[in-house]
Amino acid sequence: MQNMLTFISNVLRGGASKNGARLVGSTRSFADFSPQASFDIKKCELHRLDQGPPTQALLTREQGLKYYRTMQTMRRMELKADQLYKQKIIRGFCHLYDGQEACAVGIEAGINPSDHLITAYRAHGYTYTRGVSVKEILAELTGRRGGVAKGKGGSMHMYAKHFYGGNGIVGAQVPLGAGLALACQYKGNNEVCVTLYGDGAANQGQIFESFNMAALWKLPCIFICENNKYGMGTSVERASASTDYFKRGDFIPGLKVDGMDVLTVREATKFAADYCRSGKGPILMELETYRYHGHSMSDPGVSYRTREEIQEVRSKSDPISMLKDRMISNNMASLEEIKEIDVEIRKEIEEAAQFATSDPEPPLEELCNHIFYNEPPMEVRGTNPWSKLKSIS
Numbered sequence: 001m002q003n004m005l006t007f008i009s010n011v012l013r014g015g016a017s018k019n020g021a022r023l024v025g026s027t028r029s030f031a032d033f034s035p036q037a038s039f040d041i042k043k044c045e046l047h048r049l050d051q052g053p054p055t056q057a058l059l060t061r062e063q064g065l066k067y068y069r070t071m072q073t074m075r076r077m078e079l080k081a082d083q084l085y086k087q088k089i090i091r092g093f094c095h096l097y098d099g100q101e102a103c104a105v106g107i108e109a110g111i112n113p114s115d116h117l118i119t120a121y122r123a124h125g126y127t128y129t130r131g132v133s134v135k136e137i138l139a140e141l142t143g144r145r146g147g148v149a150k151g152k153g154g155s156m157h158m159y160a161k162h163f164y165g166g167n168g169i170v171g172a173q174v175p176l177g178a179g180l181a182l183a184c185q186y187k188g189n190n191e192v193c194v195t196l197y198g199d200g201a202a203n204q205g206q207i208f209e210s211f212n213m214a215a216l217w218k219l220p221c222i223f224i225c226e227n228n229k230y231g232m233g234t235s236v237e238r239a240s241a242s243t244d245y246f247k248r249g250d251f252i253p254g255l256k257v258d259g260m261d262v263l264t265v266r267e268a269t270k271f272a273a274d275y276c277r278s279g280k281g282p283i284l285m286e287l288e289t290y291r292y293h294g295h296s297m298s299d300p301g302v303s304y305r306t307r308e309e310i311q312e313v314r315s316k317s318d319p320i321s322m323l324k325d326r327m328i329s330n331n332m333a334s335l336e337e338i339k340e341i342d343v344e345i346r347k348e349i350e351e352a353a354q355f356a357t358s359d360p361e362p363p364l365e366e367l368c369n370h371i372f373y374n375e376p377p378m379e380v381r382g383t384n385p386w387s388k389l390k391s392i393s
Contacts, residue, residue: 036060037330041264047247047254047284053271057263061332064323067109067262068333069341071101071320074125076349077134078293081124081141085297089357090141093168094155097125099292102319103226104129106265107194111273114162116184118177119196121156122226122291123166126196130163134348138356146359152370171197171204174223178210181221181282192220192276194269200231202245211249211282218281222272223249225284226259228291233304246286259287260317290317364391 037059044052078098084090097104104125107117119126127137132148140147141155148158156168164180167173177195184191197207202225214221225245229236236243246254253275257268265287272283290313294301301310327333 032331033061033333034331037326037332039263039326041261041267042258044258044264044268045246045256047244047249047256048251049253049255052255053264053267057267059263059326059332061327063109064327064332065337065341067105068320068323068327068338069345070105070129071262071323072342073134073345073348074098074101074104074128075320076345077128077137077352078124080138080349080353082293082297084138084142084353084356090155090297091143092154093121094141094297095122095295096293096297097122097291099313099318100226100228100259100289101125102262102265102323103224103259103287103289106259106262107224107269109262109266110269111192111194114189115191115273116162116164116177116180116193117196118164118173118180118193119166120170120173120198120201121166121168122198123156123158126163127158127160127166130160132158132160133352135352135355138352139359142356142359143361144356144359145362146355150366150370151362171201171207173197174201174204174207174210177223178214178219178221181214181219182217184220185217190277192222192273194222194224196224196226198231199225199227199229199236199243199245200234200239202227202248203240208248211252211284214282215249215251218279220276220279221282222269222276223252223282223284225286226289227286228289230291230295230304232295233299235304244286246284249282249284252282252284254284254286256286256288259289260313260319260322262319262323 039057039059041055041057043055046052075098078096081090081094081096085094108129117126117130124137127148128134136146136148137158140149140151140153140158143151143154145151147153148160156166159165164176165173167176174195174197177193180193181195184193201207211223213219227236227245231239242248244256246256255268255272258264268285272285275283292310292314324338328335328338
């Protein structure tokens, strides 16, 4: 009798059976939940467009759970990176993405995996949405052999299929993105390139040069300014004479989008991708978002803004909380189910952190590898992969 009671208790708590199979963690079945719901979303401001994205978005239960899991994983991964940095396990530059998760997840939901994406140095979130595991990302941050760039790239230089990195020089990835869009046009494969930059990079001259070429050649490029309100420690009002970044393309159509709502970002990205694929040329999106951390880990983030400001955004506009509340209030998920997902994510992050702190560092003799595709075309001091290197430390 006691064994039977224990078994029933395990079932109700989502325990495992004797053969290890996962049992249902709630007395409610999937049939009890609404399979989909329609939500009103914020209207986008338009520039040089007669019509914009829809103001209603359909969300299925499956999509909602996927978006929630992805955003929550990104959030927990960045918080773990913060912890490892403060323990001096992660060193060097490290720019965290927490608070901006709706941008990455919404963009990915609006394009295809075969489309191309390039961004600046706040790149961990996009590395994950482009298919790299948390384990490989954290191991790259700690400089380990199992990292996505074999421990040589660090926070700012991670890559995946159709993902061309984090790039460390402010604004320098935008011309590269225009070049990727030119390659898409040249190949005629109906693919687009999403080219991301921040409000701090928006005044770079090379960005306007890229706009000009993309417009002249009608390149399938979605230029996206992730406006998180501060370029390093400088507010947008102090840095830009015009803060209407979606109008900065001048002759390029633009959209101003609520970057804290994953559904608004998704619908705007779908609209932009369809515009580019139709052969009309580039389009510009400004995503109004917010970062919870400072500019980088060396920036406490509270010398130029108040803690109250950060807390207000967290309480009113947090992208993860907003999606969770929508799903629960529309009977698309239960609180217990959401909590189970959170527990699974925490476990995944802890296991990834364990790997990232125990995996060996790459050996010294690998330092010069992967600089050239094959043999170097000329003798360059310090880049010969066959030269013997010795540590003098």
